[in-house]
Amino acid sequence: MAKPSAPSDFPRPFTTVDVVIFTVLNEALKVLLVQRPSGRGEPFPGQWALPGGYVDIDQDANLLACARRKLLDKTSVRSPYLEQLGSWGSATRDPRGWSATHAYFALMPAQAVQLSKGANAADVNWFDADEVLASPSLAFDHDEILRAAVDRLRSKVEYTSLPAFLLTEPFTLPQLQKMYEIVLGRPVDKSGFRTRMLAADFLEEVGVVESSAYRPPMGYRLKDRALPVFFPRTFSPRGEQ
C-alpha cells in the first residue's frame, strides 16, 4: 500500500469546527446562532448553538478552509476577518462521544450578511452577545466558547484596529469610533481616538463622504484588508488598570 496506515487501535475522537460570528447591529454586539435540528439522536434538539459541524476530510483541505466553508454557508460572506480562537475537546462535551472542536471567530459588517435560513439548520439569527452570556443556554459547551470569544474580542479591541472589520468601506472616523464604543461598552475620547487611528497609519483617505447632513466627514478605507494593526498601548481611562 502507498499510504502508511494510521494506528487502528486508537479510537478517534470526532473533529468539528465552530465559528463565533460577530457583527454590530442596532448599536449592539451581536453573535450569530443556529438552532439545533430536532431529529432522532440529535444532541441538544431545538437549542441554539454556534454555527459549525464536522470536518469533511474530502471537502476541507484544512481547518481554516473548513471554518470558511461553514461561514460562507450561513452568511454568504466570503472573506471576513477570521482568526482561530482555540480548541475545546473532552469526553463529555458532546453526548455522542469524545469530541474536539476547533473554534474560530469572525467579524463582519451587518450589511454584508445574507442569512441563509432553512435547510438543515432550522433557523439562523443574530443575538445580543451580552444577553446570551447573561443567561447561558447554548448547546454543547458553546456558552464557554462564546465567553472566550467575547473576552478575546474585547481585549484585542483595546489595542488593535479590529473594529474596522465591522464596517463597510468607505467608513468615517466617527463611525469607527462608534464601533469601538459599542464593542467596549464605554465612550472613547474623540481627540485621542483620532490621533491614535491616524498615527497607526493603516487608513487611507478616499475623499469626503457626502450623504450625511451637516459637515461631511472624511471617508477612509483600510490600506491592508487582510490584517489588523496593533497599537503600542491599550485604551484606558485614567483611573483604571
Add this chain to the structure above:
Amino acid sequence: MAKPSAPSDFPRPFTTVDVVIFTVLNEALKVLLVQRPSGRGEPFPGQWALPGGYVDIDQDANLLACARRKLLDKTSVRSPYLEQLGSWGSATRDPRGWSATHAYFALMPAQAVQLSKGANAADVNWFDADEVLASPSLAFDHDEILRAAVDRLRSKVEYTSLPAFLLTEPFTLPQLQKMYEIVLGRPVDKSGFRTRMLAADFLEEVGVVESSAYRPPMGYRLKDRALPVFFPRTFSPRGEQ
C-alpha cells in the same frame, strides 16, 4: 441504546496533542524535542519532532489533561506553566491521513526536569530554539508550530510575568531580569525592570538569599503560581515601535 451514536458516514480525522516545552539552559532558550521512531509505517523516521501523540479517549478526560500527560511522560514535571497555543489540521500534514493537532506550550525551570530517555521515543533532548528555527527540519508541520510558539512566547514576555515560570523559587530580581533578557534577546534596563515587577505586585519577598557572593539579593516567590500577570504596557526601548 443509551448513547446517541455519532454519524458513521463521516470519516474522522485523527486527533493529536503536541507540546512545545521551553526552558532556559546555558543562557539560551531551549525547546524539548524527541526523535521519531523508525518502525515500519512510521512517518518521518528518525527526525526530530515536538513531543506529542494521539489523544487517548479512555485515558484523557480532555485536551489539557492529554497535554499534561504527554508532558509528565517526557519531563516528569507535573504542573508547569501550560497554555493552549492553537491547532493545526489538514489533509497533508501527516502522511497517514487527515489529522488535527492541538498544540500547547509550556515553560519550566531546567532544574525541575528529568528527561526520560529510552522507551518508544528513542531520544529526548533540549535544542536551542533559534537554531532549530534557523534551519527548519522537524517532522510534520512542527517547524511551523515551533515558530508560532516562539513568536507567542516572545510577544507575551513583553507584557507579562511569564519568565518567572522559567525559574525555581525562591528567585531574585537579577535572575528574573536575566530570563527576560535571554528570551527577548536584548538587554533590559535594571531600574525600570525592578519598578515594573514590584509595581505589578505579583511577587512576595521570602528573605535574602545567601549562597551567592557579594551583596546578597532578596529572594522572591510568586503570589499566585497558577497565572501570569499582565503589565499595562510593553517593554520597548526608545527607538522602536
Add this chain to the structure above:
DNA sequence: GGAATAGTGTCTTTGAGACATTATAGA
C-alpha cells in the same frame, strides 16, 4: 579600600486623557 553585584534616585520625554476650541455644512 577595591571590586563586584544589588538596589535606588533623578531627569527627560513620550503619549494618552481631558476638555476647549475651531471648521464646515444645512436650515
Add this chain to the structure above:
DNA sequence: TCTATAATGTCTCAAAGACACTATTCC
C-alpha cells in the same frame, strides 16, 4: 445666524527609558 456634527489644539500627568548614584558584601 443658529445648530449639529467633524476635526483640531492645548494642558496636564503618569509612566517608561536612560543613566547616575548609593548600598552591601567579599577579598
